[in-house]
Amino acid sequence: MAELQKLFLASWSGQHRPPLVPRDWFPLAEHAGPLVVRAIGSSPEEPFSPIYAMLLSALAAAETSVQITSAYFAPDPQLLAALEAAAARGVHVTLILPGQTDSWLVFHAGRHHYEQLLRAGVQACSCMSAKAPSCIRKWP
Numbered sequence: 001m002a003e004l005q006k007l008f009l010a011s012w013s014g015q016h017r018p019p020l021v022p023r024d025w026f027p028l029a030e031h032a033g034p035l036v037v038r039a040i041g042s043s044p045e046e047p048f049s050p051i052y053a054m055l056l057s058a059l060a061a062a063e064t065s066v067q068i069t070s071a072y073f074a075p076d077p078q079l080l081a082a083l084e085a086a087a088a089r090g091v092h093v094t095l096i097l098p099g100q101t102d103s104w105l106v107f108h109a110g111r112h113h114y115e116q117l118l119r120a121g122v123q124a125c126s127c128m129s130a131k132a133p134s135c136i137r138k139w140p
Helices: 002-014 050-061 077-088 104-111 114-119
Strands: 065-069 092-098 123-127 133-136
Touching: 050 065, 050 077, 077 092, 077 114, 114 123
Parallel strands: 065 092, 092 123
Antiparallel strands: 123 133
């Protein structure tokens, strides 16, 4: 939770917003289970994408499963190779992607790779709503 707070405060400050009322922004968090959740922020002004680097690193290190949700999926050759390599190692790779989007170009650029990824063992789920993904193993 502290990471999300840090990201919010940094973004608020970076947008030149009025100062926030002082308060305890970082209360102690209780241990809530065995999973690790990491929040990684980025900005269009940054020359390097920490989210992209984390994604490639996570795919390279994955041992059992990876689920990736992306509103705008247009993979470059490096990301395609990482997805295929993870699936080839036996990692259950699932892409949760929108069934429709506001960017026609990105939507079709991403769909161009579906057949290749499905053949490599990557599973694709089309979401009409973020709350109700429907997984498929074969793309029309």
